[in-house]
Amino acid sequence: MGAIEANSLVKDFDNLRAVDGVTFEVKEGEVLGFLGPNGAGKTTTVRMITGVLKPDSGRAYIDGIDVTRDPIGAKEQIGIAPEEANCYIDLTARGNMQLAGELYGVPKKKIKEKSIKLLDEFGLLDRADSKVKGFSKGMRQRLILAMALVNDPPILFLDEPTAGLDVASQRLIKERIKDLNDQGKTIFLTTHNISEADKLCDRVAIINNGQIATIDSPEKLKSTIQSTQSALVSFSGNGLSQDKLKYLKDLETVEEIEKEGDKYRLYGLDPGEIVEEVVDFARSENLKIISLNTSGPSLEEVFTHLTTG
C-alpha cells in the first residue's frame, strides 16, 4: 500500500458532482503534483484525503489508515498547509508554532527545539517573537510551511505553496520541498504552477471535471503529445522573405510555421529531421543561423490539451 491512496472517491454538492471516482496512489518518498483548472475538484479531493471532508463513497488511506474511519489517526501522519489557510496574526511566529505542535500532540520540549530549528530554516528566527500581523505574504507562507513540519510528518500536503510570492521566497520554498523529499518525505503538491510541478514532481496527476484525466511522470506526459514537437530557429538579418518562408513551409517534415519574435517555430513529427533540413536550407541560401533548438511539448501544453478537450 502507498503512502497516500484514493480509491473511487466521490463527492456531490447539491446536484453537482464535484469529484467523480478519483483513484490514485502516491508511493512512499514520491512527490506527486496535483494539477487541474479552477473548479476541477482539486480542493475537494484533497479535503477528502486529509479527513476534512467525508466522501459520499470511496475510501482514502494515509499510511494505511482509513481516513473515514479514523480521521484523527490519519491526520496525525500528515503535515498540511491547506489552501487559503492562515496562521494566527495576533500570535507570534513562535506562538503559532507552539499551537500547531500542541494540536499534533508534540511534547513541549520538542516543540521548543523544533520551532527554533524550523524558523531558522525558513529564515524567520529573527522574527520569532514578532506578531504575524506585521509579516509579508512570503513570510506567512514560510511560517505555514514551518508549522506543517512541527510534528515531523512522513507525508506532506502542500497547497499552492509558492502562489503569489516573490522570487526569493519561491526559491526558498522550492529548495525546502526538494530537501524534504530527499529526507524521504512523501509530498502531495497541489499547484497551478506547471513549471513548478515539472521541476519538482516525480509524477503529475491532472484532474478535470472531477475525474483524473491522466497520471504519469512529466516527461512521459509530454511525449504523449507528438504534434507539438518543434524546432526553433533564428537567422541573422531582418527575417525571411515570403519566398524563403514558403520554401520552409513546403518542406515535407514541416507541418506548420509560427513566427515568435525574431525566431521561427517549425512544427513537425520529427524535429531532428527538421533541423537537418533547416541547416541545408541555410547553407543553400547563405544564411547564418543564430540559434537552433528542438523542443518537445511543455507540461503546460499537456495540461491544456487534457483540460480543454
Add this chain to the structure above:
Amino acid sequence: MYRLPRLGKSLSIAKKDLKIYYGKGPVVIFGILLPFFFFFAFLVGRKMPPLSLIAGLSGMAIWFTSTSISPVVVPWETRTKTLERLVASPISVTEMLLGDIIGSITLATSISAVTIFAVAAILGLMPVNFLTLLLGIVLASFCFSAIGVLISALPTDTTSDIMMLSTLIKFPLIFVSGIFIPTSNLPGWGTMISRFSPLTYFVDLVRFSFSGSGSPWMDIGALFGFSLLFLFASDFFHRRTLLKRL
C-alpha cells in the same frame, strides 16, 4: 472510530482563544461595562434590598461575560481563514468547541468572581455558602459559554450577524430570569418562560449562597442539565454547519 475528547487539545484551543480574543474591545464593552451600566441604569432611583442587588448583578456579570466572545470565535476564525487549519489538525469538533468553552469559562469565572465578591464586600454581604457560590459561578459560566458557542453554529463569517442573534437572545432572557423582577412577581407566562432560562437558576443560587434559605440542589441540577444540553446541541449543530464555512 470514536475517540474520547482529549482535554490537552481543548486546553491548547482555550489558551489560543485567551491570547487572541479575550483582550479585544468587545470583551471589555459587552462583558464588563455593559452589564454594569445596564444594571445601574435600572437601579438608579429605586430601592432594592442588597440580596436582590447582588443576585441581579452577579447574574448580569456572568451572563454578559460568558456570552461576550464565545459566540464570535468560530465566525471570526472563518473570516480569518484559520478555521480550516484547525479542521485539518488532528482534533475533533468536540475538542475544538470544548476549548472555546473552556476559554470563555476561564474569563467569565475570573471576572465574575472578582466582581461578585467586590460588590458583596461593598454591600456588606458575606456568602453563607461559599463553595455553593463558587460551584454556581463555574457551572453558570460553563452553561452560558455553551449557549454562546451554540449561537455561533450559524454558518456565517460575519460577526455582526452573530452579535445580532446573540443580543436577541441575551436581553429578553434577563427580564424573565429574576434579575430585575423576582420570578414570583412575573405574570403566569413569565414564570413559565423563566423556568426554561438557565439564568433563573443561577440568580436563585446566588440568593441561596448569600441568604442560606432554600435548597440549592434544584438550581445546581438545572444548571448542570442545561450545560450538558447546550454542549451536546453545540456539538450537533457545529458538525452540521462546519463544512459550510470552509
